[in-house]
Amino acid sequence: MEPIFKRYGKTGVRLYFRADAAFAKPEVYLYLEEHSFLYAIRLPANDVLEREIKHLLKRPEGESSEKPIIRYHDFQYQAGSWDRPRRVVAKVEWHGEDYSPA
DSSP: OHHHHHHHTTSOOOOEEEEOGGGOOHHHHHHHHHTTOEEEEOOOOOHHHHHHTGGGSSOOSSOOOSSOEEEEEEEEEOOTTOSSOEEEEEEEEEOHHHHSOO
16 A cells, blocks of 8 residues: 555545455554545454344335335444444445345
């Protein structure tokens, strides 16, 4: 990430970083926050996160549409390896085949 920051950090352009769960590490968060990056990093699933979004995991009833049904929930979460809580945004998508009657 250092070469990216050096290349774009002084341009005045707002920097965004998006990554999969392989980048969900405390040192990555700290680096991004210290250098004022905005970021979205997928978190590995765990029991605490799943409990927090349990209400989103119930199959929608009576909602049929060609488009997926997308629901969001945001909350504060602190993993054991983090020095502080961070905002987490959960996104759950239900596609037609997931909720249409049999």
